[in-house]
Amino acid sequence: MSVPFSTPKDFALAYAERGWPVFPVYSVQKAVNEFVCACRNGAACQAPGKHPVWRLAPQGLKNASSDLAVVRAMFGGFGLKNNVAIATGSTSGIVVLDIDARHGGFEALAALEAKHGALPETLRFLTGGGGKHFVFQHPGGNIPNSAGKIGTGIDVRGDGGYIVAPPSRHVSGGTYKLDEGCSLDMSLAAAPAWLLGLMRQGGGNNGSLANKTAIAELARGQIPGGQRNTSITRLSGHLLAKRVASNVVLDLMLAFNDARCTPPLSAGEVARIVASIDHLSFTKLINRT
Ligand SMILES: [Zn+2]
Secondary structure, eight states: OOSOOOSHHHHHHHHHHTTOOEEEEOOEEEOSSSEEESSTTGGGOSSTTTSBOTTTOTTGGGGOBOOHHHHHHHHSGGGTTOEEEEEOBTTTTEEEEEEOGGGTHHHHHHHHHHHHOOOOSOEEEEOTTSOEEEEEEOOSSOOOOEESSSSTTEEEEOTTOEEEETTOBOTTSOBOEEOTTOOTTOOOEEOOHHHHHHHHTOTTOOSOHHHHHHHHHHHHSOEEGGGHHHHHHHHHHHHHHTTOOHHHHHHHHHHHHHHHEESOOOHHHHHHHHHHHHTOOHHHHHHHO
């Protein structure tokens, strides 16, 4: 680890060498006055810089690998500028506390530490958006993913989850980095017992109340021309995240498109939106339906 490295491929290989499976997610690119997702949805993307590159990881997290040859292939060539995601949970042996600065995560963490004691020294990543990832050893058993459950602005990335990691670019324009005093080969601390207790209780909350309300409103109203793509993207993303099969999501979105979008998009455009979120190739989805 003494050789300086900086590219997504270098970092991806370093993570893989620790036995952490990685896969490419879309980066962000400069639009006129802002950064937008490098995927085809651009500014309409609901997870800019954070979702799998379907050409390279068609099954997303399932394609995560720590096989160095596979990682070299995923991050070489066309993958050169993609963001790097690390699979969390028992597959990698890590759990991550994800602190979101914009939603008061640092204040909530300070309150937890005041009550229970400070977090131990461990690997930390600074997210490009002002947040921080604390990487801990996986304790065994099941650690569910959760959002805002153990504290406002605090998410847990455990089994079946992933994090975006250095040297990825954040939609704010910033870059994910190692926190001061951290190195990629440093050993990980075990999460303290109080934190594990909170993490284990955290299952079943993968979306905020605000998000659920927005989805419910979306499903009711009429969708004007400028919002059709975004609305179908959000609704299908919501359903796919709930593990509804992609051919069912496509059928639902085609019906939604006809009933609510004025005027409706073409069926092909709806299929392309669903396919781009499901990280499956367009052809593959069409062949399945
Ligand atoms: Zn995107």
